[in-house]
Amino acid sequence: MTRPRELFVPARISHVETYDPGEVRKVAFTLPETFEVDGRPVPIRDRMHPGSAFLVKPFGVRTQKYRRRMYTRSNCSDESPRVLETIINDTHKEKADTSPWWQTDDLVQRSRTGGSVDVCVNYDETRSELVVYQNTQTVDPTTLVLEADHEWRSMRIVAVALSTGITPFLAYVRYMKSRAFGGTADGHFSLIVSVKKPRQLMEHQALLDLSQEFPQHFSYHPVLTREWPEDWAHGKGRIVRVLTDEGQETRVNLAPLIALEPNLSQCHVRFCGNALAKDQLVLGLEQAQLAPLSFRCETW
Ligand SMILES: Cc1cc2nc3c(=O)[nH]c(=O)nc-3n(C[C@H](O)[C@H](O)[C@H](O)COP(=O)(O)OP(=O)(O)OC[C@H]3O[C@@H](n4cnc5c(N)ncnc54)[C@H](O)[C@@H]3O)c2cc1C
Numbered sequence: 001m002t003r004p005r006e007l008f009v010p011a012r013i014s015h016v017e018t019y020d021p022g023e024v025r026k027v028a029f030t031l032p033e034t035f036e037v038d039g040r041p042v043p044i045r046d047r048m049h050p051g052s053a054f055l056v057k058p059f060g061v062r063t064q065k066y067r068r069r070m071y072t073r074s075n076c077s078d079e080s081p082r083v084l085e086t087i088i089n090d091t092h093k094e095k096a097d098t099s100p101w102w103q104t105d106d107l108v109q110r111s112r113t114g115g116s117v118d119v120c121v122n123y124d125e126t127r128s129e130l131v132v133y134q135n136t137q138t139v140d141p142t143t144l145v146l147e148a149d150h151e152w153r154s155m156r157i158v159a160v161a162l163s164t165g166i167t168p169f170l171a172y173v174r175y176m177k178s179r180a181f182g183g184t185a186d187g188h189f190s191l192i193v194s195v196k197k198p199r200q201l202m203e204h205q206a207l208l209d210l211s212q213e214f215p216q217h218f219s220y221h222p223v224l225t226r227e228w229p230e231d232w233a234h235g236k237g238r239i240v241r242v243l244t245d246e247g248q249e250t251r252v253n254l255a256p257l258i259a260l261e262p263n264l265s266q267c268h269v270r271f272c273g274n275a276l277a278k279d280q281l282v283l284g285l286e287q288a289q290l291a292p293l294s295f296r297c298e299t300w
Contacts, residue, residue, distance in 0.1 A: 056117050173191065267293060
């Protein structure tokens with residue numbers, strides 16, 4: 001089978017919102033309705049699944065080159081076709097390249113002056129259309145693509161998101177909301193979001209409102225790990241606590257997580273965040289002899 005022809009289309013930087021200066025930003029790119037290929041305008045179709053990632057070329061501040069990077073989409077193709085939204089953090093890693101660029105004034109300046117970022121699309125010559133690239137459509141333990149409608153409607157899902165790991169689950173929430181969270185089906189989606197400080201909370205009020213609008217289908221548990229206001233009524237401190245004595249085996253205390261979701265073994269657990277935290281969660285589940293109905297995760 002021949003691989004589809006890959007093209008990069010300039011998408012206008014249509015939204016930049018800073019949650020925590022220098023640390024976390026929401027960005028959105030708007031693709032045109034058509035793009036010229038071989039001298040002809042070809043329509044751009046957006047069929048991305050909730051939980052999948054798109055591919056763009058941000059600027060690398062370390063390498064001084066445009067690089068290829070993937071970002072999980074936080075909105076939905078059916079509600080916002082060709083508007084790709086995501087949330088990006090500075091990794092602060094020694095070799096960090098593009099992640100600090102997203103936090104710069106350069107990005108804001110580009111968005112104010114109609115600037116664009118190149119977004120990957122695949123050219124389907126037989127159907128004469130360009131299709132927004134998505135990294136995967138496969139539902140398996142190493143992806144977070146949402147299950148089919150007839151499945152998630154009756155699943156009890158607990159999603160644990162660390163910082164920008166909320167992106168796939170924001171897409172879930174928006175997708176599920178547009179389908180009334182499955183209506184009369186008995187599914188439930190519980191979103192646990194852990195960030196360091198209040199200003200890093202993403203879509204906080206909208207998620208609180210939604211949990212009140214659909215209490216039978218959706219709950220939201222924001223957790224602050226480093227700073228919280230005096231009147232903070234939600235979780236405080238790490239939800240997965242690692243206890244290591246010198247020379248002893250690592251013990252993981254999941255009590256704060258279990259306090260939020262007592263029936264983990266009756267739920268489908270999803271995780272998005274860093275690899276170390278994922279390993280700690282998996283170890284904690286093993287040590288507590290809690291086997292969720294299924295476990296799927298992505299780490300970046
Ligand atoms: C499916 C997926 C979804 C993601 N979603 C998000 C999201 O929603 N939000 C978010 O903030 N981040 C997301 N990420 C992470 C994001 O793509 C970047 O990796 C991250 O922002 C760090 O980028 P960076 O350029 O600073 O550093 P890195 O990507 O860690 O790169 C650091 C250095 O490693 C080199 N390098 C990177 N990749 C390779 C490679 N494959 N081979 C060789 N060298 C390499 C680079 O050239 C650079 O010098 C996602 C990643 C994946 C895979």
